[in-house]
Amino acid sequence: MTEVFLDTSFAIALSSVTDRNHLRAVQLANQIETNKTRLVTTQAILLEIGNALSKQRYRAAAIQLLESLETDPSVQVILLTNSLYRLAFNLFKQREDKECSNSHFETILRCFSDLEIR
Numbered sequence: 001m002t003e004v005f006l007d008t009s010f011a012i013a014l015s016s017v018t019d020r021n022h023l024r025a026v027q028l029a030n031q032i033e034t035n036k037t038r039l040v041t042t043q044a045i046l047l048e049i050g051n052a053l054s055k056q057r058y059r060a061a062a063i064q065l066l067e068s069l070e071t072d073p074s075v076q077v078i079l080l081t082n083s084l085y086r087l088a089f090n091l092f093k094q095r096e097d098k099e100c101s102n103s104h105f106e107t108i109l110r111c112f113s114d115l116e117i118r
Helices: 008-015 022-034 043-052 056-071 082-094 104-117
Strands: 003-005 038-042 075-078
Touching: 008 022, 008 043, 008 056, 038 043, 043 056, 043 075, 056 075
Parallel strands: 003 038, 038 075
Antiparallel strands: none
């Protein structure tokens, strides 16, 4: 079964009809469902999604999205353990060639996905 990493930007684009990537996210979501693709994400990503959608107008949708991700059997949520955080942070420190597109935290989150996919 094919696996893809669910990141924050995809979840936000899918949740917000005003997001410039909303239509593309809907197309990808349909493709993921049709192909029965397994989604992999981390608790850190779920926290980031909740934070990004924490404004009152998005709150109900954010709660619904997060609960559905946690209970969907086709979504694997990797627990954020201290050892996983340490491994990701060490990988982050070693990756001098990687630039941060939004924040250092985002790069650490990408390291989580690299560790889990290995």
